[in-house]
Amino acid sequence: MRLDLADLQLFICIVDAGSITQGAIKAHLALASTSERLRLMEEDVGVPLLMRHPRGVTLTDAGETLAKHARQLLDQQQQLRRELKTFTSGARGTLKLYANTSALTNFLPARLAPWLASHPELHIELEERTSADIISLLSTGSGDAGIVSDAVDGNGLIAEPVADDHLVFIIPGDHKLHNKQAVSFADIIAEPFIGLYPGSALQDHIHSHARALGHDLAIRIRMSTFEGLFEMVDKGIGSGIVPAVMADKYQSRFHYHQLALTDSWARRKLCICYRSRKALNPAMRTLIDHLKTR
Template identity: 60%
Template sequence: MRLDLVDLNLFLCIVDAGSITAGAKRASLALASASERVRKIESDAGVALMERQPRGVVTTEAGEALAHHARLILRQQAMLKGELHDFAVGARGTLHLYANTVALTEFLPSRLAPWLAERPRLRIELKERTSADIIRAVASGLAEAGIVSDAIKAQGLQLQPVMKDHLALIVPPKHALTQYPKVRFMDVLEQPFVGLAQGSALQDHINDQARAAGRLLDFRIRMKTYEGVCEMVSHGIGIGILPQSVARHYSRRHAYETLVLTDAWARRQLCLCFRNWKALSAPMQSLLAHLGASGE
């Protein structure tokens, strides 16, 4: 049988109305067109689907079977249409968002929660990468968008600032460095450090800066969490580098001094990064707009 959705809808309209004339009207078809379609449906089926009576039509047993399956098919079609619409407007599917360490821990949680709560069928896969890795992924088309530091050049990409992301040096109380409210990274490279665990995008970025200066950091210990770094520093194990917002947050629990790093790479902003706004999928546009993108 060569039935299309219009045929199925018309058949159900006729069944529900009890007449071809009323069914055609419900289906927004001319009576002649509706009658011809019904004739072709029965011809293709090879069996009578309706009995014509003076006051309308009634379905045969075969017609009841067709009506049953027609309702299932049209219901599935409506569900499919609804799901595709959800994908189109960003209410369903999986978004892949690349972000550096600070974005994942300090920026995204409070901002993503209300947006995602309104979209129960949508999933977000967050991927932690260094800003340099994210920029390469977006530039090559491997990622739609990411959240990066503006300390990294992003030629050919759009960067839209959404939060300050300055890094600070934290040192134990009464450390010799506390007499200097501002320090250069070069001047502390010989100090023992408390670092973040391997795999941390932020720590990888700091290590890259040390290598660029011709040195390797001397780690006494590496911790998995920001608070772990703060606690170790407060006990005099070494010094550490963290985002200023993180240092302020944990200073209420642990005793250490926070110093300003004067290096340009440490005075950063978090930026949304993408190639072309119009080329982004509708779900990604919705997410980035919520995070602060201007959409230009």
């Protein structure tokens, strides 16, 4: 059979109206066109679908079967339209968002939770990368948006600040620098460090600046969490470089001193980056607007 959805819709209009003439009006078609399409439908099926009477039409057994399945198919079509519309309006789907370590561990959890709660059909796929990697990925068309440090070159991307993200140098309580308020990275580069896990975007960021100064950091041990890093510093095992907001968070639990880093790359802001707002799907635009609200 070659029946299409338009044929089925027309047939249901005739059935509901109880008349070919009224069905044609309901379907916004000429009577001659409606009669011809109905004739072709019956020819295609091979049996009569309607019994014609002076005052209208009634269904044959075949017509009853067709009407039953036609209604189901048309209902499914409407359901499909509604569900697809939620994608175009940004009400459902999966969003890919890149984030550096600081954004992933500190900024995003509290900001994403209420947004996700108010958008139950949406999912977010978070991927941790260094800020430089995120810029490179977005510039080449891989992904829609990412949260990076403004200390890196944005390569022409739109970059909108969402939060402060200064880095600080933390030291054990009895460290020789405990009377200092601020230091440069060059001043401390030879210190024994507690590092973060391999692949950490923040740790890779710090290593890249060490290499720029012609040094490799002396990493005594790598920890999988900030909490573990702070505990190691508390025990005097080494020093570390962490986001100021994380240092403040754990200050009451562990004993260490915070020193400001004077390097420009450490006095940074988190920015949401993307190529073009027009190119973003509606859901991502909504998410970005939410993240920008302080």
